[in-house]
Amino acid sequence: MKPGAVRAWSLVHKWTSLVCTLFLLMLCLTGLPLIFHREIDDALGHDKWKPANPSGPLMDYDQVLKAALERNPGHVPLFMSFDTDRPVVNVTSGPTPDAKETDMVFSPIDQTSGDPVPDVPGGGVMDFILQLHTDMFLGLPGMLFLGGMGVLFTASIVSGVVVYAPFMRRMKFGTVRRSRSSKLKWLDYHNVLGMVTVAWVLVVGLTGVINTLADPIFETWKTNQLAALTAPYKGEALPAKIASVQQAVDTARKAMPGMTVQFVAFPGGGFSTDHHMAVFLHGNTPLTKHIAEPALIDARTGALTAVEKMPWYVETLALSKPLHFGDYGGLPLKIIWAILDLITIVVLASGLYLWLGGRRKAVAVEP
Amino acid sequence: MSSFLKIFGWPTVLAILSLIGLVGALVGDGPWDWLSWLCLGFPLAVLGWVLKTRRS
Numbered sequence: 001m002k003p004g005a006v007r008a009w010s011l012v013h014k015w016t017s018l019v020c021t022l023f024l025l026m027l028c029l030t031g032l033p034l035i036f037h038r039e040i041d042d043a044l045g046h047d048k049w050k051p052a053n054p055s056g057p058l059m060d061y062d063q064v065l066k067a068a069l070e071r072n073p074g075h076v077p078l079f080m081s082f083d084t085d086r087p088v089v090n091v092t093s094g095p096t097p098d099a100k101e102t103d104m105v106f107s108p109i110d111q112t113s114g115d116p117v118p119d120v121p122g123g124g125v126m127d128f129i130l131q132l133h134t135d136m137f138l139g140l141p142g143m144l145f146l147g148g149m150g151v152l153f154t155a156s157i158v159s160g161v162v163v164y165a166p167f168m169r170r171m172k173f174g175t176v177r178r179s180r181s182s183k184l185k186w187l188d189y190h191n192v193l194g195m196v197t198v199a200w201v202l203v204v205g206l207t208g209v210i211n212t213l214a215d216p217i218f219e220t221w222k223t224n225q226l227a228a229l230t231a232p233y234k235g236e237a238l239p240a241k242i243a244s245v246q247q248a249v250d251t252a253r254k255a256m257p258g259m260t261v262q263f264v265a266f267p268g269g270g271f272s273t274d275h276h277m278a279v280f281l282h283g284n285t286p287l288t289k290h291i292a293e294p295a296l297i298d299a300r301t302g303a304l305t306a307v308e309k310m311p312w313y314v315e316t317l318a319l320s321k322p323l324h325f326g327d328y329g330g331l332p333l334k335i336i337w338a339i340l341d342l343i344t345i346v347v348l349a350s351g352l353y354l355w356l357g358g359r360r361k362a363v364a365v366e367p
Numbered sequence: 368m369s370s371f372l373k374i375f376g377w378p379t380v381l382a383i384l385s386l387i388g389l390v391g392a393l394v395g396d397g398p399w400d401w402l403s404w405l406c407l408g409f410p411l412a413v414l415g416w417v418l419k420t421r422r423s
Contacts, residue, residue, distance in 0.1 A: 174421045175417075175422075176423070286399070
């Protein structure tokens with residue numbers, strides 16, 4: 001490569017890194033506990049909760065919904081989701097069908113008694129960390145901003161790989177010159193740690209960027225795919241009374257046999273039309289369990305309107321989630337994720353250190 | 368050895384193994400998980416090895 005090209009790539013590496021490093025450090029630090037979200041929740045007491053009547057009959061979903069809404073007067077239902085490891089149904093409600101996220105109330109209900117499941121003590125800390133990691137408490141603009149940082153990070157990694165070559169002409173992979181200056185030592189660490197993690201960090205970075213686009217992706221899906229289903233209801237107001245959720249779920253199960261119900265989206269929200277309950281079901285193989293597809297149920301009559309196949313961009317988002325979270329290969333994968341995350345922190349911090357110490361000098365004393 | 372291989376040989380091998388590991392656990396459970404752990408763990412083992420042996 002010509003010296004001019006190397007200089008240009010170094011500039012790209014320097015500036016893309018400078019802009020995104022502090023945010024990436026925040027993302028890596030908050031991401032670390034999030035890898036073990038489930039384990040931490042269990043340790044905090046999620047595991048210790050027992051249903052009121054462990055062997056008793058389960059309430060149907062309509063009864064659960066009623067119990068949840070009685071505790072939130074004036075609210076309409078937005079979502080209903082189902083814990084997989086215990087008889088708990090979660091109802092998300094809000095003052096209006098299109099309520100902002102900050103106005104939504106999440107009520108986990110014991111399906112054996114209709115009582116609320118108490119919050120896990122300390123669970124608020126994990127929620128705080130998750131929110132900071134997702135959007136820095138700034139909603140959609142915050143998410144998109146972090147997505148932009150992810151794009152810069154990707155550019156920084158690619159340019160980093162290019163500028164790696166000139167340093168390594170006379171050195172074996174992984175050599176760390178520890179006996180000379182601290183700058184050289186950390187340059188070598190930065191290089192080897194960056195190169196060992198490059199594939200993982202690119203995948204986690206890019207899937208993170210895709211995750212920041214979740215809102216626009218679902219908005220596009222709703223506009224394009226669901227618009228056709230709402231045409232017959234043109235001019236009608238939102239249904240005042242909603243048909244049975246239990247029957248909607250039963251109908252959806254019948255329409256999509258062999259699949260597992262993940263959640264129900266009520267009319268008027270971001271995941272359904274104004275006139276349907278959308279029951280989302282996912283498959284049961286390691287691959288298909290990440291991809292949920294909705295059965296749309298007429299909210300007035302409870303009749304099945306359609307089963308929708310998700311477009312490619314929603315499936316891409318669905319597969320981006322496990323690849324970003326690292327929660328799809330048991331505890332060993334999570335531990336590997338954590339180690340790679342820690343290494344990435346060292347790469348970011350050493351990069352910052354090299355810049356603060358004047359990287360040019362380090363380049364000049366190349367062997 | 369070409370200069371590309373000399374510089375990018377190891378990084379390429381580690382990147383390919385990492386990608387196999389990342390996709391592996393997504394495809395299946397059981398043996399696929401093991402494949403994933405091995406493929407993603409190998410780069411870490413190589414890292415440990417070079418950091419221990421290649422000092423100057």
